[in-house]
Amino acid sequence: MGTRYFAGKLVAQNYAIYRPSYPDSVFALCIDFLKNGISNEANKFPLAVDVGCGTGHQSTVPLAKYFDSVLGVDIGEKQIAEAKKSKHPENVAFQVSAGEALPVENETVSLLQVAAAAHWMDIVQFYKEADRVLTPGGVVALFSYASAPETSNHPKSAEIDPILKEIANRPEERGCFVSGNYMVRRRYADECFQIPYADKTRIDNIIHPITNTVEDYIKFCKTLSPIRKMEEAEPDLTKQWMEDATARLLNALETTDMSSKFTYNLEVHMLLGRKPH
Structure with missing residues (x-):
C-alpha cells in the first residue's frame, strides 16, 4: 500500500467522523459466499482481516459479529491511532501494516476484506499475500463505492443530482485524478483486479441510501482523495468553487440551513473469490 492520501491526523479524524459505513448487505454477501465454501458448525469463523481499514467503523467493526477475531490493518499510523481510540468490540484489534505483507500466519484467515483501498x-x-494467509476455502473480498451519488426519490432531484455529479467530477476536470481513482470509476473491471481463483463472482448495483446533513455531506466529499489533491493544488480556486457548489446545493434543496438533511444513494461494487481447498 504505497499511496498515502489519508496519513495526516486531521484527515484521519475527519475520516472517522464523515466517511459513511457500508450497508449490512455487503458484509452479509461476504459471509454467505464464505459459508458456501467452508462447513462451520460454530456460530463464528476464526479470523477476518480488513485491509485498508481506515478508522475502523466503516468496514472493520461490522465483521465482529461473524468472527472470533477481527484484525483491521492500515498503512496510515494516524488512521490506526483513531481506530484504536474509537469504541469497538473486544474481538476487534487494529495494527499498522501494509496489505501486501500482513502480520498473520499462513492459512489462518477465513475472510480477507478490502474496502475502498x-x-x-x-x-x-x-x-500473492492473500493466497498465503487464506485458509483453504477462505474468501478474498474487494469492494468500493463507484459512481457519483444520486438523490433518492427527492422532488428536486433534477436540480440536486447535477450538483452532486459536478462535485464528484470536478477533480477529474482539474487534472486531480490518479490511476486509482479511474480504477474505482471502472468498478474494478481492470484485468489486474480479477481474482486469480476459479470460484469467484462479481456483484454490482448494491444501492446504499444515506441520509445526511448538507454540512456533513460536504465534509465527507472533502475526505475524498481527488478533492483533497485539488485543494492542495488550487486552494483558493477550490475553496471558492466548493462554497459556490454548496450554495447551489442549498438552493436546490430550498433551504439556507447547512443542517438540513437529504438522502442520497451510493452504489457499491464487489469482487469475491475463494481459495481452492
Whole structure:
C-alpha cells in the first residue's frame, strides 16, 4: 500500500467522523459466499482481516459479529491511532501494516476484506499475500463505492443530482485524478483486479441510501482523495468553487440551513473469490 492520501491526523479524524459505513448487505454477501465454501458448525469463523481499514467503523467493526477475531490493518499510523481510540468490540484489534505483507500466519484467515483501498495497493503482490494467509476455502473480498451519488426519490432531484455529479467530477476536470481513482470509476473491471481463483463472482448495483446533513455531506466529499489533491493544488480556486457548489446545493434543496438533511444513494461494487481447498 504505497499511496498515502489519508496519513495526516486531521484527515484521519475527519475520516472517522464523515466517511459513511457500508450497508449490512455487503458484509452479509461476504459471509454467505464464505459459508458456501467452508462447513462451520460454530456460530463464528476464526479470523477476518480488513485491509485498508481506515478508522475502523466503516468496514472493520461490522465483521465482529461473524468472527472470533477481527484484525483491521492500515498503512496510515494516524488512521490506526483513531481506530484504536474509537469504541469497538473486544474481538476487534487494529495494527499498522501494509496489505501486501500482513502480520498473520499462513492459512489462518477465513475472510480477507478490502474496502475502498485495493486501488491504492500493489494488487498483484496483494493477491500473492492473500493466497498465503487464506485458509483453504477462505474468501478474498474487494469492494468500493463507484459512481457519483444520486438523490433518492427527492422532488428536486433534477436540480440536486447535477450538483452532486459536478462535485464528484470536478477533480477529474482539474487534472486531480490518479490511476486509482479511474480504477474505482471502472468498478474494478481492470484485468489486474480479477481474482486469480476459479470460484469467484462479481456483484454490482448494491444501492446504499444515506441520509445526511448538507454540512456533513460536504465534509465527507472533502475526505475524498481527488478533492483533497485539488485543494492542495488550487486552494483558493477550490475553496471558492466548493462554497459556490454548496450554495447551489442549498438552493436546490430550498433551504439556507447547512443542517438540513437529504438522502442520497451510493452504489457499491464487489469482487469475491475463494481459495481452492
